[in-house]
Amino acid sequence: MKERRPGSGAAIARPSSARTNINTPRASFRSRLKRDRHLYLMLVPVIVFYLLFKYAPMVGEIIAFKDYRLGDGVFGSKWVGLKHFESLFGSLDFWRVLRNTLVLNVYGLVFGFPIPIILALLLNEVRIEWYKRTVQNLLYLPHFISWVVLGGIFIAILSPSTGIVNAILERVFGIEPIYFMASSAWWPVAYTLSGIWREAGWGTILYLAAMASIDPQLYEAAKIDGANKLRQIWHITLPGIRSTVAILLVLRMGQMMDVGLEQTLILQNQSVLDVADVISTYVYRVGLQNMNYSYSTALGLFQSAVGLILVIGVNRLTRSFGERGLW
Amino acid sequence: MGNPNRSRSIWSRLGTTANFVVLGFLSLIALYPFWYVLVSSFSSSRAITAGEVSLWPVEFNAAAYFRLFDDGQLIVAMGNTILVTLVGTLLNMALTTLAAYPLSRRRLMGRNLLLLFIIFTMLFIAGVIPNFILVKSLGLMDTYWSLWLPALISTYNMFVMKTFMEGLPEEIEESAAIDGAGDWRILAQIILPLCKPIMAALSLFYAVGWWNSYFNVLLYITKSTQQTLTLKLYQMILQVNQSLLNNSGSEGVESVMLTPEGIKAAAIVIAVTPILIVYPFLQKHFVKGVLIGSVKG
Numbered sequence: 286m287k288e289r290r291p292g293s294g295a296a297i298a299r300p301s302s303a304r305t306n307i308n309t310p311r312a313s314f315r316s317r318l319k320r321d322r323h324l325y326l327m328l329v330p331v332i333v334f335y336l337l338f339k340y341a342p343m344v345g346e347i348i349a350f351k352d353y354r355l356g357d358g359v360f361g362s363k364w365v366g367l368k369h370f371e372s373l374f375g376s377l378d379f380w381r382v383l384r385n386t387l388v389l390n391v392y393g394l395v396f397g398f399p400i401p402i403i404l405a406l407l408l409n410e411v412r413i414e415w416y417k418r419t420v421q422n423l424l425y426l427p428h429f430i431s432w433v434v435l436g437g438i439f440i441a442i443l444s445p446s447t448g449i450v451n452a453i454l455e456r457v458f459g460i461e462p463i464y465f466m467a468s469s470a471w472w473p474v475a476y477t478l479s480g481i482w483r484e485a486g487w488g489t490i491l492y493l494a495a496m497a498s499i500d501p502q503l504y505e506a507a508k509i510d511g512a513n514k515l516r517q518i519w520h521i522t523l524p525g526i527r528s529t530v531a532i533l534l535v536l537r538m539g540q541m542m543d544v545g546l547e548q549t550l551i552l553q554n555q556s557v558l559d560v561a562d563v564i565s566t567y568v569y570r571v572g573l574q575n576m577n578y579s580y581s582t583a584l585g586l587f588q589s590a591v592g593l594i595l596v597i598g599v600n601r602l603t604r605s606f607g608e609r610g611l612w
Numbered sequence: 613m614g615n616p617n618r619s620r621s622i623w624s625r626l627g628t629t630a631n632f633v634v635l636g637f638l639s640l641i642a643l644y645p646f647w648y649v650l651v652s653s654f655s656s657s658r659a660i661t662a663g664e665v666s667l668w669p670v671e672f673n674a675a676a677y678f679r680l681f682d683d684g685q686l687i688v689a690m691g692n693t694i695l696v697t698l699v700g701t702l703l704n705m706a707l708t709t710l711a712a713y714p715l716s717r718r719r720l721m722g723r724n725l726l727l728l729f730i731i732f733t734m735l736f737i738a739g740v741i742p743n744f745i746l747v748k749s750l751g752l753m754d755t756y757w758s759l760w761l762p763a764l765i766s767t768y769n770m771f772v773m774k775t776f777m778e779g780l781p782e783e784i785e786e787s788a789a790i791d792g793a794g795d796w797r798i799l800a801q802i803i804l805p806l807c808k809p810i811m812a813a814l815s816l817f818y819a820v821g822w823w824n825s826y827f828n829v830l831l832y833i834t835k836s837t838q839q840t841l842t843l844k845l846y847q848m849i850l851q852v853n854q855s856l857l858n859n860s861g862s863e864g865v866e867s868v869m870l871t872p873e874g875i876k877a878a879a880i881v882i883a884v885t886p887i888l889i890v891y892p893f894l895q896k897h898f899v900k901g902v903l904i905g906s907v908k909g
Contacts, residue, residue: 317721323795324714328726331711331765338746338762339733345742359745404638410631422895423639426646429887429898431824433842434880437849438645441652447873449648452663482642490902514627547827551849565740572741573831585739593736 349583362579369583378567379584386563389549390541392477398537400481401488402530406518408489409496424486432483436551439479440466472557479552480545491533492526499525531606539599542592564588646884653677653877660873676878685836686844686879693841697822700760704818705811707764708773713799715770716777734767740831747832758832759825766821769814772904776810777803813901816894823887841883848876 318325344359349369351362373379404424411417427435442448445462454460465471503521512520546565553561562570564584572581651669652660659670680686714720715727743762752758780803788798804811826842833839 314721317719321714321717321720321795324717324720327710327714327795327799331707332726332729334707334761334764335730335733338743338764339738342738342742342746343736345745346738348742348745353745358749407631407635410628411635412628416632416635420635420639422892423643425895425898426888426891427642429820429824429891430884431826431842431845433824433826433845433849434883435645437845437876437880438649440849441873441877442645442648444873447660447663449663449666452666455663482645486642490899494903514624547825550827551846568740573744578741578745582739582741585741589737589739596735 346582346586346589348579349586351579353578353582365579369580370587373580373583373587378562378571381559382562382564382567382584385560386542386544388560389473389476389544389563392473393480394537394541396477397481397484398534400485402492402526404485405489405492405496405526406522408493409522410514410518421486421489424489426486427483428487430483432545432547432551435479435483436548439475439482439552443475466552466554467556469557469560472552472561476549476552476561480548483548491529495526495529496522532603535599535603535606539596540592541595542588646888649877649880653874653881655874657872657874660877676872676874677882679875680878680882686841686882688837689839689841689844690882692838693823696756696759696840697819699756700763700822701815701819703760703764704766704769705815708766708770708814709799709804711765711770712773712777713795713803716774718778730767730770744831753832754835754838756833756838759828763828766818769817772901773807773810773814776807776904780806809897809900810904812894813897813904816897817901820887841879845876845879845883848879 348359348362350364350366351359352365352368353359353362357363408417408421411420443450443465445451445464450465451462455462463471465475499521503525504517507517507521542564544563544565546569549561549563549566550569553566565588568581568585568588571577572585647667648665651667652665653676654669654672654674655665656671656673656675659665664670711730715723715730717723720726747753747758747762750761752761784806785798785802788802793801824842826840826846829840829843830846833843
């Protein structure tokens with residue numbers, strides 16, 4: 286994390302030279318170590334945690350290059366080189382789950398990304414405070430509900446026999462019941478909508494904050510010049526949130542290899558695996574349910590590696606836009 | 613801002629009204645699924661299966677709730693969820709504070725190295741399988757430590773707290789240090805009381821996370837007496853889903869025998885209610901947490 290720039294909200298920049306230390310500012314290595322020994326003591330459990338539960342599993346990734354067997358352990362199992370990667374890249378499953386992961390992400394990006402911006406623009410125009418707050422609270426709500434619950438509700442309302450959506454379609458439009466969750470054509474739509482339902486409202490928070498920091502004088506000046514609401518939005522509000530949009534867009538693109546595991550797992554079922562199976566659910570099914578540990582670790586490692594490259598690339602990109610990078 | 617007085621005022625008022633209506637409509641859409649489940653849970657199985665339930669309970673009854681509570685399993689699962697959430701959140705807050713406070717002190721030697729050590733774990737994330745093997749070989753399977761220990765610190769939340777602590781005025785702390793207070797006392801008596809808003813926000817984030825998660829329970833907890841509410845729900849929903857698929861012709865009959873929609877709906881209502889009750893009071897803390905987090909980027 287970079288030291289914050291001047292004026293970046295809660296964290297007030299303070300020139301480090303002004304930091305007069307509790308002891309002498311230029312203390313020696315030993316005396317500084319001694320002075321802060323309690324701080325280091327606090328960090329001991331923290332470092333142990335990161336070593337054991339973050340770094341040790343990274344070392345565990347070596348089983349992607351081994352034939353892992355429970356009895357032999359991570360270090361005792363036989364090395365097999367790139368065998369698992371070869372069979373992975375040669376399998377149809379790999380390309381299927383990779384494609385599904387990317388496709389679902391693209392849907393999420395194309396349909397899911399603009400909606401919070403539009404919602405925030407609408408909310409920003411509401412001048413009646415209690416109404417605005419009520420709408421915000423209702424739109425934020427799904428974000429706090431477990432995917433199990435949201436998935437269960439979604440499956441229930443889309444059910445062909447008992448769901449309200451099909452009941453309406455049948456009664457009002459005379460359409461035969463559609464089994465949305467079991468149709469390869471409809472499943473990605475339902476998936477994307479469920480994601481929007483959960484996150485669109487919550488996603489408005491940062492945009493609303495950015496909009497609130499726009500200088501009201503700009504709007505006053507525009508009004509005097511005769512600009513109507515739409516022109517004000519186009520010429521003042523949107524440029525005012527441009528950098529927020531850019532950062533969030535770039536961050537979103539850094540996550541192209543991730544699909545929410547809990548969301549996908551609850552929504553998917555056997556009959557739509559051709560479109561619904563993504564890397565994480567495939568790793569879970571093949572790795573843990575069928576005990577193909579090494580093979581699925583190879584896939585997981587591929588995912589992590591691409592994810593790392595994406596994040597680093599995206600950070601470069603953000604910086605080249607002249608924005609503050611992620612680090 | 614809101615003084616419509618020119619010739620455009622009709623249009624602008626119309627636009628305002630349209631905006632009003634659209635937003636109201638959207639929030640109703642966001643809310644309706646919850647309402648639908650609530651009224652389903654109080655309707656008869658027959659009415660649900662016939663697709664007659666939409667806005668109000670049909671053939672009102674609370675049989676689904678009685679069946680769930682008679683069964684007893686759900687109450688056990690609820691207790692488990694509460695235990696996992698409470699202990700998990702306490703451990704999270706303790707460890708997050710222990711990490712955030714020292715790292716927020718700029719005088720700390722090796723601070724940048726430590727930050728790098730931590731940030732790297734946000735960039736490169738080990739997969740599910742190595743984590744599973746680790747938990748298994750540590751002998752944590754079927755204990756709640758398998759859930760708590762690997763998730764002791766959310767690095768993101770830790771950075772939010774660190775950012776907040778860096779923003780506190782240093783003078784208070786320095787005067788305490790001159791008075792001879794050690795780091796532990798400064799943390800407990802000066803820093804933490806000032807951190808109340810961020811502590812509230814982060815505890816809520818952690819607690820909601822624990823309440824809602826199910827994947828790790830699915831991986832690590834196999835005994836049915838230890839399962840949590842969300843996992844019970846997951847199994848119910850999976851059952852209904854699979855049974856619908858196995859005989860897509862007359863799926864209604866079979867699924868009613870397994871887990872009637874009404875019972876599933878009642879279970880969902882039970883799982884959601886605690887969050888709905890605390891939500892109105894806590895909502896502003898959540899927003900604050902997000903905004904402090906975004907300062908850091």
